[in-house]
Structures are given as C-alpha cells and as structure tokens.
Amino acid sequence: MTGRSTHTFVCPECRRSIEVDDAMRATLLETGCVVCGAPVTEENVGETPAMS
Numbered sequence: 001m002t003g004r005s006t007h008t009f010v011c012p013e014c015r016r017s018i019e020v021d022d023a024m025r026a027t028l029l030e031t032g033c034v035v036c037g038a039p040v041t042e043e044n045v046g047e048t049p050a051m052s
C-alpha cells in the first residue's frame, strides 16, 4: 500500500457515495456535495469506508 490517502464521502442528502482524496475532501467541505449541493460536514467524509 502507498501513502495515498482516500476517503469515502457519503452525502447526507442524496446518499451518493464517492471516493475522494485529500484535495477533493477539502473541496467538498468547502463547497458542498458535487451532486446535489448539500452542505458537507467532517462526519460525511470519513477516513475509512465504514458504511455499506
């Protein structure tokens, strides 16, 4: 495994699940969901894909 850090974003609104890297994670937190535009919190962008 490399040191590449990925996160699984799950939108609280549209329930869309997206794999994101650190840069994309920051963008999501700043601008909201790319699909529906809902506000995104740290909770929605976890470190590991815990939810099925």
Ligand SMILES: [Zn+2]
Pocket (backbone or CB within 6 Å): 011, 012, 013, 014, 015, 016, 033, 034, 035, 036, 037, 038
């Ligand atoms: Zn959404």
